[in-house]
Amino acid sequence: MDSEKFQCVGAVLHKAGDLRIESVSVREPLEDEVQISIQSVGICGSDVHYWTHGSIGPFIVKDPMILGHESSGMITKLGSKVTSFSIGDRVAIEPGIPCRKCTLCKSGKYNLCHEMQFCATPPIHGSLCSYYNHPADFCYKLPSNVSYDEAAMLEPLSVALHALQRAGLKAGNSVLVCGAGPVGLLNMMTAKASGASFVIVTDISEQRLETARKLGADACISVGKLSAVEVSKLVCEELMKHGLSGDGVDATVECSGASESVRSAIAATKPAGCVVLVGMGAPEVQIPVLDASVREVDIRGVFRYANTYPLALRLVASGKIDVKPLITHRFELKDSLDAFEVTRTMKDGAIKVIIDCSNSAKA
Ligand SMILES: [Zn+2]
Ligand SMILES: [Zn+2]
Known part of the structure; x- marks a missing residue:
């Protein structure tokens, strides 16, 4: 050679x-x-x-x-x-x-x-x-x-697949995705393709939320300067409007990294639900740890992905995710x-x- x-x-x-x-x-x-x-x-x-x-x-x-x-x-x-x-x-x-x-x-x-x-x-x-x-x-x-x-x-799609695996997503679950950038949108689409029954997306940009809506989000919430408690209330109202429990979502994927959004993610997740942290923002964030504790909301880290490329490729090749x-x-x-x-x-x-x-x- x-x-x-x-x-x-x-x-x-x-x-x-x-x-x-x-x-x-x-x-x-x-x-x-x-x-x-x-x-x-x-x-x-x-x-x-x-x-x-x-x-x-x-x-x-x-x-x-x-x-x-x-x-x-x-x-x-x-x-x-x-x-x-x-x-x-x-x-x-x-x-x-x-x-x-x-x-x-x-x-x-x-x-x-x-x-x-x-x-x-x-x-x-x-x-x-x-x-x-x-x-x-x-x-x-x-x-x-x-x-x-x-x-x-397939690379950002792998991030979404790994995040939802870490969140323990099951068919029929309700999901909140915080942040409608590429990774947030892919999490929304992957959650839907994995059988999530209701997916809510939050962002501060109306334009991004419009894209999320077009790509299949069931509900979108413009969070602007809303507090975590206010966002959580809006999420639960959306759930109840659609006949679901107003206790919060089964799983939340936090993709923005914004401090208030991390707090919203915890507040909007139901007891025994799971929050996964995909977005990277400030190295230290104040979170309502007692609220998470007494409601047994799991908070899990997510870093890149492992063994997801073959799955991501099949999801795209089969047309399950466009x-x-x-x-x-x-x-x-x-x-x-x-x-x-x-x-x-x-x-x-x-x-x-x-x-x-x-x-x-x-x-
Ligand atoms: Zn990347
Ligand atoms: Zn090694």
Whole structure:
């Protein structure tokens, strides 16, 4: 096998506010890796946060880092030990590579692995570039009816699947989703596809709630500056209006990270219900812990996902979840800065912005 490095094009973050579209070098795939011609990459809130702030919590961009972790592409080269794929296969890329050896990995909770190498979490490079190497066992072959754009959406869809698994969602349950951004909308759609009987969505933006309504939310509440008690009251009124118990929802998925929304999530969940925290906001939030205690409301953390890609792919391939309406904007790789700006400002009704890398060949 020839072992040459070559140059391709990537979106490289040098420091906060300094994102450059420039030449990056691509090495040969390792023996267990495939080389992929990247086709579609979704921009995530975390990519934008690294761009605007240069860090998320303890993860600080110290050296130039390629952004992007919601990616799909076509296999162009196989590592010497890869037998599960052929050149030309279309794949979705699960962006986190755990150690596969620790007790957390072995117990199936590899999202919590201490050795996790996750795309575009410093110092690990992401996949917003035209060519990229990835371990074959974290690639998933796409059936012909799933597009590259849809395959990129399997990443945020995985977040929703894992959140609802953590919430213990059962068919027939009522669900509250706080926040109608891409992850909130995907949680609403996944809850419905999983048999939730009634899904309420809250947000501060009327425009986002209108989108939630169009995509199938049963009720939407504009929370503005309402207190947790007021939001909880409105949620219970909606439930009763539809013949359900006014005790609160069975499960709440908090996707906004806003402090008052975390409090609302607890207040609006029924006794013995469950709140899962997906949104990341302030590191410390004051919550009504006694109220949660005496009503046995479980509060559970959620971090990324594990073993969800195959399920997410089947949900999209079977038509149970249609992610296409969430894709509102597309840009070419060379215009990535515009794409990041649209995602940051959410202007023109932007929900999910996809970067098309298919025309960005080797440099
Ligand atoms: Zn993401
Ligand atoms: Zn591990």
